Amino acid sequence: MDGLITDEADGSVPPATLTEAIYGRIRKDILLGLFKPGDKLKLDALRQRYVASVNTLRETLSRLVSEGLVANEGQRGFTVVPASLADLQDITEMRTLLECHAANLSLQRADLDWESRVVAAYHKLSKIEEVVEGDPKRYSPLLERYNREFHQALISACGSRWLLTFHGFMYDQSLRYRMLAFQVRDFPRDQSRREHRQILDAALARDADTLVSVLSAHINKGAKLYEQEGLIRDAGPKRRPRAAGKSRSRKK
Amino acid sequence: MDGLITDEADGSVPPATLTEAIYGRIRKDILLGLFKPGDKLKLDALRQRYVASVNTLRETLSRLVSEGLVANEGQRGFTVVPASLADLQDITEMRTLLECHAANLSLQRADLDWESRVVAAYHKLSKIEEVVEGDPKRYSPLLERYNREFHQALISACGSRWLLTFHGFMYDQSLRYRMLAFQVRDFPRDQSRREHRQILDAALARDADTLVSVLSAHINKGAKLYEQEGLIRDAGPKRRPRAAGKSRSRKK
DNA sequence: CAAATCACAAATATAGGAAATTATGTCATT
């Protein structure tokens, strides 16, 4: 994004502080399903896993709370946000709304830079998909990465910083459900190669209507695959309601 | 939202921890324009103002970073996110998109509870507007509050938790610009009584098309008022780019 | 002589450890 030369080959900024580094690691571990929905994130345990102090951990977890990946609730620590069918559907609808809207805007503002970003991202994605099709059971981090980059490239010319931010949130949330689905069984890899091709063609043809319909179908078809029974327990472990009004005493 | 009986008359949950309380206070102080865009948030100064330790402050600021109200950048502390015309326009467009979409959904799912929430919220807002019209220069926190509650009630039946969350973000961001405008001069109070009435009527009549057009106009008209020259300096104090790749040493 | 460079001191941010507060689980008692 920023045309600067950095250490990182992929253009991402290397974390300048320990907090940032650990933030990235925990975030990744939640999205990848290493911590499951409802899991308690005990500070002492985390302190061992990632070698860091309590404050550093609290700081990163606080950020994840604002992003909707971690819950905090009162005086009883941090937990991974629970997963539910209703939540998945909400996320899917929201991602559809944002991504289609952003894709539309991108088409309107499309220039050569955008077009080449899309083509390049598609090329990478396509090559990996070809490889993975031979071994559909294997989880491929590279496929996930290029898939994301393709979808991001598509909307990268929308011109709205906030739209990109919100879409990023929703993409990550849906990624979490995708990864949760992977964990349960060898996941029937969705054959999305053709769909990606259709998306690319519609984008290059500047055909907004087709693009929106294909993109929308693509997103929702993907989400449907994660809605398998057993994947999601709608209610987490029930907690007793907190005593209201009490426990409000602190010295000084 | 949660029908529980709490200490607070307005239904909001009382902060259970110091961090939560201070989070709310700093958030409010930024939105009200007490801290201006680009301001440095020095930890030691904050430690005095809100009586709390450094870690508590860092935790709250970290959350505000994820919400887009505070910036963090590397090893040089926290600053209030800068304000710009482009940002205001982006926020306005985004809020329009989300609020109109949510209002539409609300109409579809409208029930008696929703209708009475809207009517009640309008009633409060209307009464306050009547009072404030007599003294247009005065800043009225109650007006701000009831305005928010009216807009929230309108979309409260949309059924999407994420839509409400994102809309809340955008509403707060636009509120910040509104407050910044107030600071510069006695702000010509926008005569939005009629518009609110029109919104209410369209909502009760279940007239989606009219509702969307009136609501959209209302939001954009408001934002136009904040776009006054001098309110916003588009570029903050320029910083030199950080030395890439260097300064990556930490003992142990 | 001006501008840039460097070294040093002060200010500030980040991270670690420990104390204080609150929640949780266990076991005896009613």
Place this chain on the structure above:
DNA sequence: AATGACATAATTTCCTATATTTGTGATTTG
């Protein structure tokens, strides 16, 4: 079986140490 007291575990908070940035003035260089 329910209640209460106690011990233990976990969370929240503060204080202190280290590392980094920033400001100041002297020195060198063009």
